[in-house]
Each structure stands twice: as C-alpha cells, then as structure tokens.
Amino acid sequence: MVINRDTCEIGQASAGAPALCPVCVPRHDFLVITFAHLSDLHIDLGERATDRARRLIDAVRPMAGLDAVLVTGDIADHGTPQEYAVVRDLLARFEVPVLTLPGNHDVREHFGPALLARPSPKHELNQAIAVGDTDFLLCDSTIPGQSGGELSGPTLEWLKSALADRDPDRRALIAFHHPPAVLHIPGVDRIRQIGEMRLAGIVSAHPEVAALLCGHAHTGFVTTFAGRPLVGAPGCVSTSRLPVEQRGSYELDSPPGYALHVLDDDGRLVTHFRAL
Ligand SMILES: [Fe+2]
Numbered sequence: 001m002v003i004n005r006d007t008c009e010i011g012q013a014s015a016g017a018p019a020l021c022p023v024c025v026p027r028h029d030f031l032v033i034t035f036a037h038l039s040d041l042h043i044d045l046g047e048r049a050t051d052r053a054r055r056l057i058d059a060v061r062p063m064a065g066l067d068a069v070l071v072t073g074d075i076a077d078h079g080t081p082q083e084y085a086v087v088r089d090l091l092a093r094f095e096v097p098v099l100t101l102p103g104n105h106d107v108r109e110h111f112g113p114a115l116l117a118r119p120s121p122k123h124e125l126n127q128a129i130a131v132g133d134t135d136f137l138l139c140d141s142t143i144p145g146q147s148g149g150e151l152s153g154p155t156l157e158w159l160k161s162a163l164a165d166r167d168p169d170r171r172a173l174i175a176f177h178h179p180p181a182v183l184h185i186p187g188v189d190r191i192r193q194i195g196e197m198r199l200a201g202i203v204s205a206h207p208e209v210a211a212l213l214c215g216h217a218h219t220g221f222v223t224t225f226a227g228r229p230l231v232g233a234p235g236c237v238s239t240s241r242l243p244v245e246q247r248g249s250y251e252l253d254s255p256p257g258y259a260l261h262v263l264d265d266d267g268r269l270v271t272h273f274r275a276l
C-alpha cells in the first residue's frame with residue numbers, strides 16, 4: 001500500500017498535530033543552494049592581508065556548483081578607495097555572484113560606489129538579492145565612526161517591508177556584520193550588535209527566515225537567535241580566542257577560514273567550516 005497523506009495512520013492518529021508526521025507535513029521542494037561565506041578580509045594595502053584573502057579566494061573559486069559567495073563585512077581595513085580597488089580585483093576572481101555588506105571598518109561613501117555601484121551613499125546600505133528561490137536580506141549594522149553595531153530604525157523598517165512584500169513561499173536569509181548575541185569573547189562582546197530585541201521580533205513573525213549570518217567575531221561560531229541558527233564566518237585576517245584557550249584575545253598566525261553553507265530542500269541550513 002502506498003503511504004500518503006490520506007492513508008498515513010500516524011497522521012490520522014495525530015490529527016490536529018500533523019507536523020509530528022513526516023508524511024503528512026506539507027513540504028516545499030526548495031532548490032538547494034550552496035554558498036561560501038567569507039568575512040573580515042581587512043584589506044589594508046599590506047601584503048599579509050591581501051595574500052590571506054587571495055589564498056582563501058583561490059580555495060573557494062574552483063568549487064563546482066557554488067551558487068554565490070557572501071562576504072559579511074570589514075572587507076577593507078580603513079575603507080579607502082585604494083583599498084576597495086584591491087578588494088574589487090580580488091572579488092572579481094569569482095565567477096558566481098558575490099554578495100557584500102559593510103562592517104565597522106568599511107566606509108559607506110567608498111564601499112557603495114566600489115562594490116555596489118551606489119554613488120556616494122550617506123545612508124544605510126541595505127540590499128535584497130535573490131539567489132535561486134532564496135532571498136538574501138543584507139542589512140547594514142554599522143554606526144559610522146563606531147566599532148559596535150545596531151540595526152537603525154530605517155534599516156529595521158526596510159527589513160520589515162522586505163519580508164512582508166515578498167512571496168512567503170520563498171526562503172529568506174538575513175545577514176549583517178555584527179552578531180546580535182553574546183559570544184563569550186569579551187573584546188567582541190563589547191562591540192556586538194545591540195538593540196537586538198527589535199530584530200528578534202521581526203524574525204519571530206517570519207518562519208520563512210531560515211537563518212541569520214554574520215561576521216565581525218573573527219571566529220566561526222554557531223548559536224541561535226529568535227529560534228533560528230545564527231552563524232558567524234571565521235575571520236580571514238585573524239582569529240579571536242576564548243579566554244579558556246589562554247592564547248590571548250586573537251591570533252594572527254591561525255590559518256584563514258571560511259564557511260560553506262548548504263540551504264537544503266527542506267529549508268534547513270547546514271554549515272561546514274574550513275581552514276586553509
Ligand atoms: Fe573585523
């Protein structure tokens with residue numbers, strides 16, 4: 001006998017709670033997307049940062065079937081046009097779409113024209129970019145002149161509208177630079193994203209948000225935020241350390257790393273971390 005939603009005894013026994021049964025759960029067959037997640041390149045015109053970024057890009061670039069590359073900020077170290085010229089050459093090596101958002105070391109006025117073709121933006125650089133049937137909602141969490149971050153009122157309104165105005169059968173991923181959670185690394189926690197309860201309220205209203213992605217911490221990490229995965233990419237230029245490791249607050253000689261994310265046909269994000 002073929003088991004389907006009409007004949008499934010588990011589903012009939014759990015009427016009113018069909019989510020308990022894998023046969024009865026209505027499911028979407030989403031397109032699987034695979035994307036690399038880089039962060040904190042801190043390109044500063046010195047050879048060290050550029051070399052580490054180039055090695056990382058060369059490791060990711062030949063992958064077959066990659067749908068996109070996400071770079072979650074601190075792409076330049078001082079945010080000068082000269083640094084972004086180097087960044088643009090480096091990122092041009094990818095043959096797939098490269099999604100970039102600014103970090104606290106970036107400067108909107110130079111980041112926008114160089115990487116987003118937006119002339120001299122003074123306001124937040126928020127972007128909605130479709131990859132397959134997934135919408136990447138890239139939020140600008142920077143506060144000009146400050147190391148810490150926050151999603152501003154206009155950015156939260158933009159995110160609310162971007163989520164409300166889209167087809168809810170499409171998946172969404174939200175990305176920004178600053179993690180909206182305590183990571184138990186004192187130097188990072190002091191400059192994390194604050195005001196996160198407003199973001200949590202928005203995420204909670206949208207089950208189609210599969211995960212939140214960020215950088216800034218210079219360490220690969222996984223936790224939860226508003227019931228969704230919150231994943232940070234390793235740093236390219238350096239690696240932060242937990243106090244328990246007793247190796248100082250950060251290391252320059254740890255290898256650069258990145259994350260590979262698979263957003264599968266169930267809408268589940270699976271993350272693999274790699275170090276060179
Ligand atoms: Fe950084």
Ligand SMILES: [Fe+2]
Pocket residue numbers: 074103104105177215216217
């Ligand atoms: Fe940062």
